[in-house]
Amino acid sequence: MSLRFDLAGVAGFDQEFQFSLTYAAVPLNLTGCTVTLILKASAVTPDTLGVTYGTGTGLTMTSAADGQFTWDAPAADVAVDAPGSLWYRVDVASGDSGPQPAMYGALALAAA
Numbered sequence: 855m856s857l858r859f860d861l862a863g864v865a866g867f868d869q870e871f872q873f874s875l876t877y878a879a880v881p882l883n884l885t886g887c888t889v890t891l892i893l894k895a896s897a898v899t900p901d902t903l904g905v906t907y908g909t910g911t912g913l914t915m916t917s918a919a920d921g922q923f924t925w926d927a928p929a930a931d932v933a934v935d936a937p938g939s940l941w942y943r944v945d946v947a948s949g950d951s952g953p954q955p956a957m958y959g960a961l962a963l964a965a966a
Contacts, residue, residue, distance in 0.1 A: 855957050856870065856955040861942070865963040866933045868926065870958040874931075875956050876922035882921035882956070889913060891925055893961070897941045934963055 863869040873880040891913060894904030907913050907925060916922045932940065939960040945953035 857931070857957050858959045859957055861961045863927070863932060863963055864966055865938075866929050866966055868900060868929050869932055871925045871927070872916075873921075873923050873925065873957065874945070874958065875946070882946070882955040884918040884921050884923070884946065886948065887918075888953070889915075889923060890945045890947075891935060891952065892945070893927065893942050895940060897958075899941065902914055932961070932963055938963060 858921075861871055875884065878891050889909065891907045892901050892904045893907070894901065907927075909915060909923075912926050912928075914924045914926070916924055934940070939962045941958070943958040944956045946956045947953040
């Protein structure tokens with residue numbers, strides 16, 4: 855089951871977002887899991903046209919046991935010509951299961 859959570863930032867600037875994944879109000883233990891985040895133009899944009907971040911490439915686990923990580927989005931990836939929104943989705947894969955959406959939402963970007 856995934857949760858919608860919209861984010862806000864400023865277009866064209868480096869952004870850092872902190873996440874804490876839970877399930878039924880209990881922190882989701884991400885130890886041994888693969889976490890990825892996909893940033894794309896809209897919810898219906900194919901994933902292959904987005905930017906994928908993983909541990910070591912924009913995602914940093916701050917406490918895997920507590921489901922906590924940060925996402926560092928570089929200015930180039932959140933540059934838009936006018937104020938608007940992008941779309942993100944966090945997927946978690948564990949063991950033999952494929953990636954499952956854990957969180958998603960709009961990334962509303964204000965003009966600088």
